[in-house]
Amino acid sequence: MSTASTTPLAEGAADGPVQIRTGPSGPRTRNATAYLLYVAGKLGGAAVSLLAVLVTSFFLFRIVPGDPIRTMTHGRPVSHEQMLQLRKQLGLDLPTWQQFTEYCSKALTGDLGTSYQFHAPVGDLIAQKFPATLLLTGVAVLLYSTLGLWLGTRSAWNHGGLGDKISTGVALTLWSVPSFWLGLLLIIVFSVGIGPIPGMFPTGGMESGDTTGFAYVLDVAHHMVLPVVTLVAVGYAQTLLVMRSSLLDEMGNDYLTTARAKGLRDDLVRRRHAVPNALLPTVTMVFINLGHVAAGSILVETVFSWPGLGGLFYQALSVPDLPLVQGLFVVFAGAMILMNLIADLLYPLLDPRVGR
Template identity: 75%
Template sequence: MTADSTPALVQSEEAPDGAPASPAGATSGAHGPRARNTKAYLQYAAAKIAGAIVSLFAVLVTSFFLFRLIPSDPVKQMTGGKRVSEQQLENLRHQFGLDQPMWKQFTSYIGDALTGDFGTSYQFHTPVIDKIADALPATLLLTGTAYVLYSLLGIWLGTRTAWRNGSRSDRFNTAFALTLYSVPSFWLGLLLIIVFSVGIGPIPGMFPTGGLESGGETGFAYVIDVAHHLILPVITLVAVGYAQTLLVMRSSLLDEMGSDYLTTARAKGLRDDVVRRKHAVPNAMLPTFTLMFVNLGHVVAGQILVETVFSWPGLGGLFYSALSVPDLPLVQGLFFVFATAVILANTLADILYPLLDPRVGR
């Protein structure tokens, strides 16, 4: 090889002032590509966090005005249709601050909410934050269990159906998932109650119709009792959630299957199972990863209709109960908690996504 054919990367060039230029590999310092990438990522993450803060404030404002559009008088609803004098109604309105001008109610609500105080529930006469804290464990137990199950099942089945695209199992699983995905969750829950709780034909009623526990059990018997009550609502949530995850995972993997890097991996003699697990699936996981974080926000937000159908004592059932009054402080507090969970989950997904796909946020 002649001197003229020496690669440009190892040739030393003269700087404009006659000093020798730095080697190309000496760019890994404070101003190198790694530093620039880190700075770009931090700017990207800061922008996402700032957007989340703005969204949370918008949720606070929206939650105040949205539920005041409900054509109902909370004070009259609380009296339950009993004969109450107008003076007593006025006293209740004054007690709950409903006789104040709207702007004053709004400023008081914003100021208190920023300190974590969402007021006192009209119907339960306890602080809203305490009522939410009492119902949160039941929601996390139900939706958290369902989230883990349908995420694992959806990814596993989605991978296998896509890898066997066009096969009989692929057609069956895809059609079944599309059917479940289109079924309303509350309708499926009612159907399960009719068949497996009430019993129909030769099928006896095997599961409770609702609630978290039967009562009177302790120790391991209590755990079994709660698990027994969990089965039907968990099946309802898993049936709908796994279908969505399967369809997204299948679509993502089908997009990857024609890529050149998979052809190269097969040409190297790698087994088909290794090509799928170590090459195709990690790249196809990116859209599913985003979906999983969106669903993670719903773990806290709960499933209002499913919890209501199964009389589950979680945040969803509490929201339905508060909305029927309407219990404005409780409704506003729950709405803010639900929206905050979704916003934080989406923001976390946005922040972590560039770590999996370096093309994002650069």
């Protein structure tokens, strides 16, 4: 049973006392229950999304043109009986529904199958390539998220000015540029060299292969410059535009006028009041970008021959290596689902109105 305390609004108040409920059924209990229901709903949605990913990954890549058995045996004198035996070994002779049930049961236990092309467990191949993708995409995501948030905030706070027009115009232009085209352009200008501009960076790869220690670190950083610049140039624009739009929506609210009326400096009004309330859409964007760390950038890694998951996915798709393609697709989509879930769970901490 809950208790109640009585507190008058003011001396001689005409409306009488106000009942403030405390105890087990008070506001804290209701808020906690609402938040738990909110979390349960988000976890359930993530589970359904992951199940949809498993279904999609199985059936989507089976409509890709090409026979993996013929591709694997291309150029070899293989009889029809040997091809049938190989198809049986790989389980491709089973009915589709049986292949699907086996695939789902193994995937839920972490077994993503064995690669047709590399004859190795898919999980091991992903683990080998992931550090290179984490290094490249992680650095790029950190840079373009920070740059986009900072420029988006400045652009919105000084909207209509010259700086806003320039930054917004550049962002819109870069957002519309295909990443692979920009990567090829950077290779032509800064790797091959054009006119008076000499080639200053490698055309691809992650390392030269003949360095150790600190020289190796510098060598890898040298190889990272162009792909990171490509990812940052294309990626920061979206964060900038989302942050700018969110902050512009907040700038017309009365609480900012009240904060200024209290004598707060303009930069404090922006940092302490406007920006935190404009962060919700941008938080989603940042965590989606973090989800891209697992996926990397297939086109950019392919253009720069970066030895990461993006290049591995391209190789698997060209066969097609069904277990490897499916495994990579599940990892990519699973990372996005996880990051989106974390963003959803953080929303109530940024805005108490969420989850009630």
